[in-house]
Amino acid sequence: MARKASLSGFPEWLPQERLVELHVLDTLRRTFELHGFSSIETRAVETIGQLLRKGEIDKEVYGLHRLQAEEDPGAPDQDKLALHFDLTVPFARYVVENAGYLAFPFRRYQIQKVWRGERPQEGRAREFTQADIDVVGDGELPFRYDVELALVIAEALSALPIPDFRIRVNNRKLAEGFYRGIGLTDTAGVLRSIDKLEKVGPDKVAELLQEELGATPEQAKAALQLAGIRTEDTSFVAQVRALGVEDELLEAGLAELEQVIGEAARRVPGKVIADLSIARGLDYYTGTVYETVLVGHEHLGSICSGGRYDALAAKGNRKFPGVGLSIGVTRLVMRILGQELATASRQVPTAVLVTLANDESWSEAQDVATELRSRGISAEVAAKAEKFGKQIKYADRRGIPFVWFTTEGADGSLAHEVKDIRSGEQVPADPRAWTPPAEDLLPQVTATGRI
Amino acid sequence: MARKASLSGFPEWLPQERLVELHVLDTLRRTFELHGFSSIETRAVETIGQLLRKGEIDKEVYGLHRLQAEEDPGAPDQDKLALHFDLTVPFARYVVENAGYLAFPFRRYQIQKVWRGERPQEGRAREFTQADIDVVGDGELPFRYDVELALVIAEALSALPIPDFRIRVNNRKLAEGFYRGIGLTDTAGVLRSIDKLEKVGPDKVAELLQEELGATPEQAKAALQLAGIRTEDTSFVAQVRALGVEDELLEAGLAELEQVIGEAARRVPGKVIADLSIARGLDYYTGTVYETVLVGHEHLGSICSGGRYDALAAKGNRKFPGVGLSIGVTRLVMRILGQELATASRQVPTAVLVTLANDESWSEAQDVATELRSRGISAEVAAKAEKFGKQIKYADRRGIPFVWFTTEGADGSLAHEVKDIRSGEQVPADPRAWTPPAEDLLPQVTATGRI
Known part of the structure; x- marks a missing residue:
């Protein structure tokens, strides 16, 4: 704010x-x-006739006109369109x-937006x-x-x-x-x-x-x-x-x-x-x-x-x-x-950033991310194989709690590790089994002490 | 449709x-x-100047005017408001x-609504x-x-x-x-x-x-x-x-x-x-x-x-x-x-209708419903102690799969039963433990054979 x-x-x-x-x-x-x-939704617009049904409108209503329309002065005012100013009038029409x-x-x-042209x-x-x-x-x-x-x-x-x-x-x-x-x-x-x-x-x-x-x-x-x-x-x-x-x-x-x-x-x-x-x-x-x-x-x-x-x-x-x-x-x-x-615990839904050891490993990294997502874990893959420090900074700036590292052994086998960038703790992990603690899975919105 | x-x-x-x-x-x-x-959302309106930034608008745009405003002919056209016709132009402004x-x-x-005054x-x-x-x-x-x-x-x-x-x-x-x-x-x-x-x-x-x-x-x-x-x-x-x-x-x-x-x-x-x-x-x-x-x-x-x-x-x-x-x-x-x-399996989120044996039991029935809701089960309580047939019909018309019956024994103890109104099967149930089958918990939207 x-x-x-x-x-x-x-x-x-x-x-x-x-x-x-x-x-x-x-x-x-x-x-x-x-x-x-x-759940229902109604259209954002009503005819002015509909908005006037309950008598005078005491709300400041936004009328609509098509910018490129030839003016049609013949259309009666009550058929013209305006944005709804509450959800009760539209609901009453919907019911009827x-x-x-x-x-x-x-x-x-x-749950919808409404509009009133009042002084903010x-x-x-x-x-x-x-x-x-x-x-x-x-x-x-x-x-x-x-x-x-x-x-x-x-x-x-x-x-x-x-x-x-x-x-x-x-x-x-x-x-x-x-x-x-x-x-x-x-x-x-x-x-x-x-x-x-x-x-x-x-x-x-x-x-x-x-x-x-x-x-x-x-x-x-x-x-x-x-x-x-x-x-x-x-x-x-x-x-x-x-x-x-x-x-x-x-x-x-x-x-x-x-x-x-x-x-x-x-x-x-x-x-x-x-x-x-x-x-x-x-x-x-x-x-x-x-x-x-x-x-x-x-x-x-x-x-x-x-x-x-x-x-x-x-x-x-x-x-x-x-x-x-x-x-x-x-x-x-x-x-x-x-x-x-109240505040959100991080800026992004992402729980894990899958880093790249080199530029050719992007597709492999996507495989890891796909495994994580299949268990409901939001994951992004780095777009470039920058230095790990830079990739970790990408996560840090957004509040992404975990970064994932994959390294290829001499025999072609892959080794995975995941690091909690808050604690610095880094442990071996299996992309098909690892899950973050429940509180890190999604951004948490919690009340601050100010309430 | x-x-x-x-x-x-x-x-x-x-x-x-x-x-x-x-x-x-x-x-x-x-x-x-x-x-x-x-997720982000942008306001539904942009200034006409903003909408014109990329050159001519080839979309049919809805302009806004306040119904009760004294006309302010001095305001330049580009400051006037119009409904956005896509989410790209507003996003570009938001980024800047x-x-x-x-x-x-x-x-x-x-994910938002947009408006275009084109011929439907x-x-x-x-x-x-x-x-x-x-x-x-x-x-x-x-x-x-x-x-x-x-x-x-x-x-x-x-x-x-x-x-x-x-x-x-x-x-x-x-x-x-x-x-x-x-x-x-x-x-x-x-x-x-x-x-x-x-x-x-x-x-x-x-x-x-x-x-x-x-x-x-x-x-x-x-x-x-x-x-x-x-x-x-x-x-x-x-x-x-x-x-x-x-x-x-x-x-x-x-x-x-x-x-x-x-x-x-x-x-x-x-x-x-x-x-x-x-x-x-x-x-x-x-x-x-x-x-x-x-x-x-x-x-x-x-x-x-x-x-x-x-x-x-x-x-x-x-x-x-x-x-x-x-x-x-x-x-x-x-x-x-x-x-x-595709179709939804029922009209309402409700999985259980808690019926009333008599009009005085409404509050008790709310207790049952509260227990169910605490486990994520959508529940409604009947508003009137009509004949059970009528109460079941209420559920049936909406596709609510289960109705709940509570009866009071001579000693004041409560006995609970739940009935699957599709099969007619009725069994004793504990409001603190019973759950419906997973597929009945929420309305399911499934593809029909027509795809």
């Missing part, structure tokens, strides 16, 4: 940094697949288009990778998936070389029911005010609620009391009840959130918390809402967000409810690299 | 098809890493920008994935890499569920030297004519050479004789020499091509052939040129092409020669899926 991206907002990694990113991507993929999520071919409930993961800043790029998991049902979707997804994400994040995290969960029904119960019916308005809590503080929010939404001081106080509740277990239920508000929707929301927090407290204690101050997202999700912060890195913003939609997608009268979460992979990787939270 | 892409030229796969694509991508990655190639951080010769692989047709999409490997040197790059890359690609393609292939190799020095030796100095012009050989036949090409390039009948005949040479071993050298042309550059080219074909004939017999009719690419590469066809699918065009550049990139006086190849992954996957050359 000494380097600056040559194009602001479009980060690129050096090979050793890329190994850290690959480790993150592979870990997420593995966790998702262990939980039965299927392929509904006849998918088995519902359909569990999918999707800390933790915010114009091109970045998201890793999404969603479960989508046909007509109905059991609430249990809301519980399961929090667990899967907690497991996925726990497997990454990142600081401790908290998945903060709230529920739209709980919030809306509570506000309704105290007589505030402009849920969206209340959420907008509550969302400012961390920035402007409770006094200012109380003022906003009264001035902008006509709340009484008692209503404002109650709304703030609700937003003040944050528990690692299901004790939030009693705390909400103690506020004395009665509403059917509130009860439904409490029961749902209790299921999520209860199961998570048992299985991944401390990772998933009820946080009734969470307001962002509650205006478009219809039930559970998740967001996630890294402990000690709260300023970075949410690194994983999502929630439940009653209708993630719809096809005529047919509704597809869904619940899902999206991990901001690039945001995480930028933080890991920027603060050296 | 019963389905048509909803946006022409932008293919998307169903989950079971995506498993085939993933298998191709994973196989390529594994092969490249076993040979010591480092990061030269101070890379160890040369630098071996990298890069068989084997040609607007968004498609390329898998590139290149080795780039600082100042110089031993010729041996030209040999090695042919071998790596042959190994990578051999590992894919595709029909047999031929990597056809030619050499710019050989061709240019030969034409010069017979008195034809407009190499580009001759190559343009020779390139039409397959389409219009030798008589027509002889005519073109005489009419458009002023060749004598003898010169045209010699050029066609060269183009007629195609050998699986190094016998092409003698065949060229028999044509009696003498030229220094021709000799250099013969020696280079002999190295490639000689080593390949020994290591991967029949896969890499000298084909002196190859003309495409010879006008911009400076030495070796590769292209690859699938046997019986020649109409699909080249599925893997590349060559040697004396200066893949340059930074002032500093030159970075390179040699590389690019596999058309999407073209291959479209063919595999379109002709069902």
Whole structure:
């Protein structure tokens, strides 16, 4: 991260940094697949009509035009193409288009780049990778998936070389029911005010609620009391009840959130918390809402967000409810690299450099490398029979741990030795049997002490 | 492939098809890493100035504009952004920008989507994935890499569920030297004519050479004789020499091509052939040129092409020669899926569905699934305690091979059984010890009889 991206907002990694990113991507993929999520990818482009389906686009979208095309002013704007700005809108389209071919409930993961033309800043790029998991049902979707997804994400994040995290969960029904119960019916308005809590503080929010939404001081106080509740277990239920508000929707929301927090407290204690101050997202999700912060890195913003939609997608009268979460992979990787939270043990996949005693032995050296590769050992052959010192330096510069030497005896027989260039130890070795220690087989990505 | 892409030229796969694509991508990655190639990715966009660096863009490029941006007519066109149309131009820029951080010769692989606004047709999409490997040197790059890359690609393609292939190799020095030796100095012009050989036949090409390039009948005949040479071993050298042309550059080219074909004939017999009719690419590469066809699918065009550049990139006086190849992954996957050359053994990663005897046992069932996952077995838990028949049907529809049953004894102890739903066999099992047969652990992608 000494380097600056040559194009602001479009980060690129050096090979050793890329190994850290690959480790993150592979870990997420593995966790998702262990939980039965299927991989899909959607095209990078959507029609503008599709992107507008959910109303105004509040994201900065990149439109596409063919440089060499004769302008076709007749094509309606909504048929023009633009780069997708998230993976949810494309997934919803994919579900509708392929509904006849998918088995519902359909569990999918999707790891792809998305683009937003926003002003680049800390933790915010114009091109970045998201890793999404969603479960989508046909007509109905059991609430249990809301519980399961929090667990899967907690497991996925726990497997990454990142600081401790908290998945903060709230529920739209709980919030809306509570506000309704105290007589505030402009849920969206209340959420907008509550969302400012961390920035402007409770006094200012109380003022906003009264001035902008006509709340009484008692209503404002109650709304703030609700937003003040944050528990690692299901004790939030009693705390909400103690506020004395009665509403059917509130009860439904409490029961749902209790299921999520209860199961998570048992299985991944401390990772998933009820946080009734969470307001962002509650205006478009219809039930559970998740967001996630890294402990000690709260300023970075949410690194994983999502929630439940009653209708993630719809096809005529047919509704597809869904619940899902999206991990901001690039945001995480930028933080890991920027603060050296984890590093790769070497620059290259290569575990062994097969050296050349003379220029004619290249083909023989390839035979050795082929033997090693057949057992999963990454091997390169030197391109030229330079002095051994130079060949060893080639390995050393790249962090390749082992170099291989083959010498031909007077009788034409070959003798093999392998040297660990860190310890200097050199031993006889058989290309058909030798293997490096497990930790040297592949580049290892490990957390540094800085986490 | 019963389905048509909803946006022409932008293919998307169903989950079971995506498993085939993933298998191709994973196989390529594994092969490249076993040979010591480092992964990098570059941003999807380049400035138009960058894309134009090599002269006119003959590809249909997608330019980008921000939908909500006030137009900034002051920005020079060359600073505007466009989607990359290959991975070579971005890699050249990456090498120049990061030269101070890379160890040369630098071996990298890069698997990413690229975009071209061309008219979609068989084997040609607007968004498609390329898998590139290149080795780039600082100042110089031993010729041996030209040999090695042919071998790596042959190994990578051999590992894919595709029909047999031929990597056809030619050499710019050989061709240019030969034409010069017979008195034809407009190499580009001759190559343009020779390139039409397959389409219009030798008589027509002889005519073109005489009419458009002023060749004598003898010169045209010699050029066609060269183009007629195609050998699986190094016998092409003698065949060229028999044509009696003498030229220094021709000799250099013969020696280079002999190295490639000689080593390949020994290591991967029949896969890499000298084909002196190859003309495409010879006008911009400076030495070796590769292209690859699938046997019986020649109409699909080249599925893997590349060559040697004396200066893949340059930074002032500093030159970075390179040699590389690019596999058309999407073209291959479209063919595999379109002709069902390979299939995935199931739709989902899940190997075991853990069923529910009653709704309260969900958490216990998660414990079982967690045990299985800890040993790398993908497992899902049923979301509802429906009738067992329904739960088994859930597994059956997705091709999940095993379902797990847990029953609680009168004394509270748990009894576990696992059923193979294909054979119907049901046996007692311990969640901490049971594993499925290796072939059921992950979805298997296997070639069908159609290859």
